[in-house]
Amino acid sequence: MIYKRLLKPLLFNLDAEDAHDITLQLASDVNNSTFLQQLTSLLFNKKYESLEREFWGLTFPNPIGLAAGFDKNAATPLAMQSLGFGFAEIGSITAKPSKGNPKPRAFRLPDDHSLINRMGLNNKGAEAICRTVSSYNLDIPLGVNIAKTNDASIYGDDALRDYLFSYEQALAVADYITVNISCPNTGEGKTFEDPSALNDLLSALEPNRKDRKPTLVKFSVDTPREVLQTLVNICEDHEVSGYVATNTSSNRSSLKTNKARLAEIGNGGLSGNAIFEQSTQVVQWLSEILGGSKPIVGVGGINDSQSALRKLEAGADLIQLYTGLVYEGPGLISRIKKGLDHHL
């Protein structure tokens, strides 16, 4: 209520990324103060035993996680824990630090309850971020999402080495690792969703290595079913531990936002309400393909307990959200938990 009446109108007056930076600063203040964590926990973090889940030997106090991209540099996991998230995924981290694309690069589509972003994997680099992660003592599982450094001159075997560097940094500190294959491209115009590129990548990372950590692969929402089947077959050959579905979309056909505004915004990945149906469809396809053999993390357009429930009913074992937080505020997590507890 306070968020929608007071904070949201102020934040929505600002550029989307500036508003995000302010939110991140507030969250990082909470992250760095035990008192503020306790206060936040008191306000937001009601525990529900009915929502506890166990996957990969990890205990999730509830199935709702923070999606990658919100906290690229791991500045807020303790704050996210006190807000009531059941797990948090930081990143994407990349081997080399990156400033990302020129600003502006994040845009709100209020008529669609959605966002478009082309951040370009801005982050402080795998080494520094994993050092930060190692300083936390968290009660919730922490995922580290890795991607290839946003630099088109890194491609071929160098791109694989780049990923491997981040993977090895993450192995030391993460509870689970998500391999983000939908962006950026390999430098030869392909993404790692190209089957042979994915096979090379997973051969380099060896998710089934001795010092293994649960390793998940994150797909784009724009993946057709046949391609998904091919990619899952490759992932299963390499013994990945689970899947995250989905990342953002480049399809804008169903938007209410007018064409002139979309043209003004330019390129970028669509997230939020507008991708809910398509991303839930991908969760359902994955569920059919896997038949329950591997956990699925469903993400895309969750903004209330109904949409969270639909994602779970489509086959997701865990869920994540990002854009819903922007539109609904931090009380969203406790509202979803309450709704799920009621339904389940």
Ligand SMILES: Cc1cc2nc3c(=O)[nH]c(=O)nc-3n(C[C@H](O)[C@H](O)[C@H](O)COP(=O)(O)O)c2cc1C
């Ligand atoms: C501004 C922004 C930045 C993002 N950055 C990343 C990222 O670095 N890595 C990643 O795997 N996904 C990233 N995502 C995608 C989200 O993790 C999520 O998959 C997608 O937004 C769909 O969920 P949502 O509708 O709840 O936002 C980003 C999303 C947004 C809105």
